[in-house]
Amino acid sequence: MEDLVHEESSKIDDGDDEVMSHPSEETNDFMKTLMERREQTRNTLESTMAQRHRRLPPLKQTHKGQQVDVVDVEGPSALTASIRERMRQRVREASAKSQSTGTEIRPRRLRSLRQRGDVQTRFDEPSVSVFASTSSPPPASLRLPSPPDDKDEIVEEPEPALERWKRAIEKTRPTRFAQSEAGIDESAYDFFTSSIEGGPEALEEEEVEEQRQVSQERQIAETDLEAGEGDEEQYVPLTVRGHAEYHPHGERLKVEEELYFYPSSDSARLEDKLPEETEARHLEDEGLYVGKRPPVSWRNYNRLENRLLRQEDKGRAWFAEDGRLSYVPDPLKKPPSRPHVHIGGTDDEKLDTEVKLPLVETFDHRFIDGSGLGFGCYQLDVDISSLAFSHHSLFSVEHVLASRLSQLYSQYVERREKGIVTFMEDRLKALREASRHLQETLGPVDPEPGTVLEEQFHRLREYKSEIRRIRLLKDSEEVTDKKIIKSILKYWNNLKAVRQEQGYNATSLKLVIRKEGVSARDDEAAWQRAIDEEVEELREEYQEEYAGQLMEYQRQMDEYRKERKLIRQEMKRRRRETQEEEGRTFDRSAALREPVRPDGPAPFDEAAARRQVVEKAMENRRHPGQPKLFPILDSSALISASQQCPREEQLRRRDVQRCSYCIRVLFNKREVSRTATKTLSGDFTVHFGQIFNIQIRQWPESISLQLYESRSGSSGGFGLIAEVYVPIPPSQLHSGNVALENIDFSSPQKVEYAHTGVGSGINVDISSSGLVSILLTSGALRASACWSKDDATGKILSPPMLGQPTHFGERYVDAIAALGATGMVDIQKLATWISEAQLDPNDPRNADLLYLVKTHAGDDPSCLAKQDYFRLNEMEKDSYFCEDDYLEKSKRFQLLALRDQEARNFSGFKMVPANDSEIKDSIFTDLASKEIEEEELDPHKLQRFAVTNFFKEVQSRVIDRSQRASRHRELRDVVIEEEVPNIGILGQSIVKLLAPRRPLKPERKERKTIFTQAGGVSDIKLLVRLVRAFNVPIRERSNTRLGARSSGQGGRDGDPSSDFDLTDQVQVRPFVEVSFQQSKQLTPVADGPNPSWNSEMSLPFMSPNHDYSPVALQGVTDLISFNLFDEILVDLLEDDRQRETNRHERIERRWLGNLSVPFSTVYSNTRVDGTFQVSVPSVLLGYKKDDSRATEVASASDFALMSHSQTFLSLFITIEPPLPPLPTLREQYDSNEDPRLLRTARAWSDALERKFKKRRIQMTVMDINIKTVFITRYVRSQNPPEGILANVESGSLAAMEKVAWYVAMIPSLADAVAFRSNCDIWATSEQFLMMQAGDEEEHAVLLCNYFLFMGKKAWVVLGSGIPEGSTAYVLTEDQGDQLSGEYWLWNPSTGKRFHQFDPYCPLQTVDSVFGTENIWVNVQDHQKPSFLNFNLSLSRNWRPFFSKRYPNPGLSSVQGDLTYKPPDESLAKSVEEKIERLLKKRFEESRRHVTRWNRHCIAELRKFLPRLEERPFDSASVEDQKLQLASITGSDKLSGFPLHFAFTDVDSIVNSVLDTRLHTIEDPQAEFALAVYVEAYPSDVLSVWVYVVGLTKRLT
Amino acid sequence: MAEVHVIGQISGASGFPSPNLFCKWGIVAGTPWKLLAGLAEGQTQVDQPQDGERANWCHPIDVHYACKGLQGWPKLHFEVWHQDMFGRSELYGYGFCHVPTSPGSYTLDCATWRPSGDIWEQIQSFFLGGGPQLKSKDLIYDGTNRYRLRTETMGFVHVQIAVVLRNFRKFGVEC
DSSP, X not given: OHHHHHHHHHHHHHHHHOGGGSOOHHHHHHHHHHHHHHHHHHHHHHHHHHHTTTTSXXXXXXXXXXXXXXXXXXXXXXXXXXXXXXXXXXXXXXXXXXXXXXXXXXXXXXXXXXXXXXXOOSSOOHHHHHHHHHTOOOOTTOOOOOOOOOHHHHHHOHHHHHHHHXXXXXXXXXXXXXXXHHHHHHHHHHHXXXXXXXXXXXXXXXXXXXXXXXXXXXXXHHHHHHHTTTOSTTOOOOOOOOOOOOOOHHHHHHHHHHHOOOOOOSOOOHHHHSOTTOOOOOTTTTTOOOOOOOOOOHHHHHHHHHHHHTSTTTTGGXXXXXXXXXXOOOOOOSSOSSOOOOSSOOSOGGGOEEEEOOBOOOOOTTBTTSSTTOOOOEEEEEEEEEEEEEEOTTOOHHHHHHHHHHHHHHHHHHHHHHTHHHHHHHHHHHHHHHHHHHHHHHTTOOOOTTSHHHHHHHHHHHHHHHHHHHHHHHHHHHHHHHHHHHHHHHHHHHHHHHHHHHSSOSOOOEEEEEEEOOOHHHHHHHHHHHHHHHHHHHHHHHHHHHHXXXXXXXXXXXXXXXXXXXXXXXXXXXXXXXXXXXXXXXOSTTSOOOOOOOOOOXXXXXXXXXXXXXXXXXXXXXOTTOOEEEEEEEOOSOOOOGGGSOHHXXXXXXXXXXXXXXXXXXXXXXXXXXXXXXXXXXXXXXXXXXXXXXXXXXXXXXXXXXXXXXXXXXXXXOEEEEEEEEOOOOTTOBTTTOOOEEEEEEEOOOBOXXXXXXXXXXXXXXXXXXXXXXXXXXXXXXEEEEEOBOTTTOOBOOOOOTTOOOOGGGOOOBHHHHTTOTTOOOHHHHHHHHHHHTOOTTOGGGHHHHHHHHHTTSOOGGGGBOOSSOOTHHHHGGGOSSOTTHHHHOHHHHHHHHHHTTOTTTTTOOOOOSSGGGSOTHHHHHHHHHHHHHHHTSTTHHHHHHHHHHHHHHHHHHHHHHHHHHTSOOHHHHOOOOOOOOHHHHHHHHHHHHSOSSOSSOOOOOOOOOOOOTTTOOOEEEEEEEEEEEOOOEEOOOSSOTTOOSTTOOSTTOOGGGGGOTTOOOOOOEEEEEEETTEEEEOOOOXXXXXXXXXXXXXXXXXXGGOOSHHHHHTOOOEEEEEEEEEEEEEOOOOGGGGGTOOOEEEEEEEEEEEEEEHHHHHHHSEEEEEEXXXXXXXXXXXXXXXXXXXXXXXXXXXHHHTSSSEEEEEEEEEESOOOOOOOOOSOOOBSSOHHHHHHHHHHHHHHHHHSXXXXXXXXXXXXXXXXEEGGGGOOOOOOOSGGGSSSOTTSHHHHHHHHHHHHHSOBOOHHHHHSSSOOBOOOHHHHHHHTOBOHHHHHHHHHHHHHHTTOEEEEEEEXXXXXXXXEEEEEEEOSSTTTTEEEEEETTTTEEEETTOTTOSEEEEEEEEOSSOEEEEOSSOOSGGGOOOOTTOTTTEEESSOXXXXXXXXXXXXXXXXXXXXXXXXXXXXXXXXXXXXXXXXXXXXXXXXXXXXXXXXXXXXXXXXXXXXXXXXXXXXHHHHHHHHHHTTEEEEEEEEEEEOSOHHHHHHHHXXXXXXXXXXXXXEEEEEEEEEEEGGGEEEEEEEEEEEEEOOO | XXXXXXXXXXXXXXXXXXXXXXXXXXXXXXXXXXXXXXXXXXXXXXXXXXXXXXXXXXXXXXXXXXXXXXXXXXXXXXXXXXXXXXXXXXXXXXXXXXXXXXXXXXXXXXXXXXXXXXXXXXXXXXXXXXXXXXSSGGGGTOTTSGGGSOEEEEEEEEEEEEEEEESTGGGTXXX
16 A cells, blocks of 8 residues: 555656656657657668778668667777778878769768658757757657758768767777777677678678678788887877757757647646546545645645546546546555653653762662662551540449430431331341242242253242341341440430439430321331231241152151061961960950051141241331330530539539540551540540641551640649550552541559549449449540542552552553552442442443452452554463463472471472372371371370460561571671681780690680571581589498498499498599480499599480471470489309309499480570589489488589589580571561660660670560560569468468479579570460470579469569579569578579578579569679679679669560469370370380389389479478388389479470389389379469389398 | 572673663462562672672572463563663663573573653753663553553573472373
């Protein structure tokens, strides 16, 4: 098309200047004439040439009848032409003398020329003859020919004409042959010598002559050339001077005028343009679309038309029906196809750039813009309108009733407005109508299954069930309505009564009941009809059931008949038999029992049904004929004036006036502004009417409003009543479209008055209404929060949406965005809105929306797009490889994703199989529920399960938070930078030079820690160095001298006689077995109660899942246990005679004590170094504490340890290579605390920490929600479980010990293990009891709270102790009469109590003390408890945090009252049994010999255990026990001990018992006794005692 | 179904006016794609090369995608930032490139650009630093409207990447 157009237009354009070039008849004619002329010229030439034929060879032989284009023939060049000329002249001269024949030819030629000259051309102009005579080349390039000459001239002077022609040739072919004359000659020679065909007859005789001439010519030419310039005489000028040709312009024009055709520019006649006898037809007038004509000037247009009309067919094809040139509409588009690029910014918001000055910014995700310096403007509008109390402490009784009444009334009005019952009735009616209609059309025929009818029956059934449902609903709604009206009336009566009673009005409420009469007859009829309908429905319903029952009955009947038949037959048979066997009477009783005849279904009891319906209606509905009642509540009653009221009421009213309120607005828990203080009005509303514009930078987390109340006018202090949270507005909610909301609040405050105010939070007895309840101050705050709208731009100042998808495939043009409802995502809501708004579907403005809703059939998000374009997205789904949810379902992908997320149990997963089929389904459940399954083995699995779940929940929360924190890395976490040596280090190295080579007390060097990546380091070892032990129990001398053959075996050189030697020096031969994970190692055996081993061991460490990342290592729960044994050599040599030559001994070991250090302690402290107490059971049969020998000790501190009755072990543990501990959680977490408090606390503790570098000053801790909480909030008196204090005097020391024992029974678990992160998380006591696990702090807090409850002075002490490192103890001050002013320290994990000056107190240092009201930091020089003065009031010893300068703001406690589950005895029993059974089994399994149980001893042990539980630390009973046992067992030698555990799980207890190796007594005669006792405490705390005793026969 | 594993590093950048650079990067993929493992976005450290104009980051990329369709093949996008002597950061360039679609290891050079701003903004940024930034960062890799931005060329980000594909042939995709 376009091509065509272009062609056409170019034609038109060309038509302007070169009309000539167009093919037209005229031009053709013109061309013809031109050709003719050319021919003529050629003929002329030929004739001239022929004229000279004799003298010169022709340029080209002309063939018969053939026209040869002269121009195309190789013409002689100018040079050659002139040479020839000369030659010819010479030849001519020569021949003129010799010959005279040529003249005959000439006249002929001339004649012919003359004849030619007479030939009339078409134009018959003289110039034609000019053309002919001048014989110039044809005017191929419009070169005008030379000026015309006379014919005569031509005749007379043919030579000059020829010459002129030659010149013309010369001009056209300027230098073609000028290069070599010789070449030309040669070619000429060739030309001449070539064969000549069909020459004229006359030529024959000429030929010879001609050849001769040629040779002559050649000769001449050669001589000419040779002679050249030298031969002056023979020189002929080679060039002829010609003058410039000029054709006068006028002539030229004249010629042109003749040649050219100029079409007229006048418009052509319409008749010419149209075919004959046709009318012009105008399409435009007929209403057809015709495009715009391309603009062409009318002159050109007309010319074109005229020219076209000159064509043969008058150019019909070019003209359209309307007589104008046919055309293609203007193809040019007005707007440019490329959009205009704005220079100064774009209109598309998305394209906007913004200039940001470079700023140093640290990203903080709490800020919307990533930093506090954000440029975004986000503004919240918080509108606080008013406050209305639904109960207030200053309410009088009347107020209470009035508020109830108005509540009920508003409920009533709301219901009435909604018209639920009416709606139901209408619905019911419609349904009934529909079902009846359907029933009628269907008729009673039973449907064929699978037909349309079947479907309709189905629908009918559905209708019926719907009717039933709605009827029930309606009934219940009616009941509610009735109830509400009833209670409105009741309250109104009460209110009236109260008013009557008190004699004045305090409220303005007034209830008016409007009656609306109804026509009794109509009503009756409607009533009857309703009942009829219902009965009818019931009947139908019943019939349906009945049909089913009937079927069933039929079936039963059939069965019954069949059965009866069988039985009858049987009976007959039997009868026959009996008849056959005569003498035997027919035994009736032997007859088979007749089957029971089934009862048929009862028919419909209409009377009963009707009765039922009527009863219900009477109860729920308005009775027929009764007037309709409408209660109307208004406030038209007058409130009595104050002076008319009694004094009490006056007081109340005065108080009301004094009450004033203000509201603080808190954003993200910070106060941002507060309202003005407003007084309470008489109707207990407060009007604020304030809007707060809050410009925010942080992400909104909470917007809360705190309601403050002041009692004594505006000057008094304000008390917080309630805090309400305003929901954070969604981003499209702005000030233009927000509505105020009622936010309910209530306050637990307790207020009581002497006047008529009823108070709140207390029991209120409103006797007249029989209402006794606790009324809490409550009400509704009318407020709203929304985003501001910028008035100028109309932009909503809300932060960008969170969590926008970044997939570019999901971005579409949002149709809703066009409506201004950007970010609206709930399409369902939009759809409902559209249906409600009844949009005009024809309005194109709504097209987007309707399209949107229409396409929202599925939940395909792509439907959100308004698509006026084509995208491949449509096909996207088709090109998917697999189903949509495959990615989610694939096990491999799940596993990979879980591993990546470091989900619990999956973090260390190394290899993920390549194919789904290789992954078992169970892997997910397996790993996740591993621990649960373990727990399920426990007898009390349900309880444990709940605990585990709770614990897991907390744990995952903590892990989540801590992992987020661990991503915040510091430079030193990533870059290992060698310390640049400074002057201090230089100094040290100089000092090092002077230091002794082998110092007496070598110090350990700090090692560099290796920062492991996951899986980086795998060869980890635990280095343990056991230095020595102190005060190991020594063997007890048997009280009988007899047969202690095996006791006190000396060294290897021991003399057998030493058995009887009382002064035997060997008291004990202790060694230690270190066990960790699967490996065990022993120290060498040393002698005496204070052995020194100094042996080093290395134990391999294996991380679970081979995951050596810090997080995984943190979670390792393995213990390093040190078991202290005594090695006993038992002499087995039976024959004394061999003693001199043989030795036969058995090595036995007796367990003395245990010390276990959790791996996590080593890991988090990088090393454990020191002297630790070994837990030795209170009763150790066969051993005693060595009190007498307190000697041979090196250092003073060791001495202190030595002389005590405890056993100690000094050791050193570290990990090789050193691993970095998990970075501590940095305290940058959210807090509910006042920021000022936190700031002050930080500054204060920083200042003190600078002064006392090593002291742990802890002001805030994290709760399990990872929120910072001020530490004193944890301490608050809390009730201990009641049961445990039953038998003891309250407040006595025994009671305290009991409580401490209870606390100690709760299992310990370090935070690091529990939460897999190095953070100090403090659970509240409730959580602690719930989790049944916690570290020292939780124990200490709980114990302290119990003590406070018991009225003791108690604090929590933070410090460091052994072996746990930093720990918490409880400090009590005894103000009892005999122990006045004495301080005691309680170890909460063991329940033991130490005196302040007890040098063996495991608490080594005291850093700070805190209680309910304050925190004190130890600013004394010493840290050891025994050196301290615990009088906390002395600020030079203890620096308090809250002081006069910064008083305690009254921090409320995070702890609440505790509730306990009662002790579960059955649980205790089952645990007891389980432990005993398992232990016995394991004992028997692991012994080679038959294990014999000494029942007698077991019975005795069972008696001891409850006593131990009662007085766990009483050493006086120990001796009793020993004696008692000895008396029982008599000749047996006893070894054994009671062990105590806080119950966590059975396995750990069993393993600990087996770790004592008591069962390894190899004596085949050995007997064992084992007793288990479990004491149940409240809240499922269990105390487990295991008494194991081994009995070996003394040899007599 | 099919999986794409991209392992490599953002080795550095060159051709920027100043070599004290760091880079924020990310990988985006279409809806049929699911990130199985690895971080799909991040930020490099600031490199302040002692000499030469090339900043070296050697920032690892290790992502594992699964996909059920080819639409939205993953793209790497970068924001190169410059940290000046005062520690202030300013934008130096945006750029993106596709993750190669056939397996093998590649060295990619991703050309970057930044919005040039009007004359006033240019004067401002000449004296004060900073400069125009895109308000919506999606524009970096979402090419629908980008031609309307007036930008200037900045340097190149160099990425060394190995692409491992799995199961594509199974679905008739020859890579």
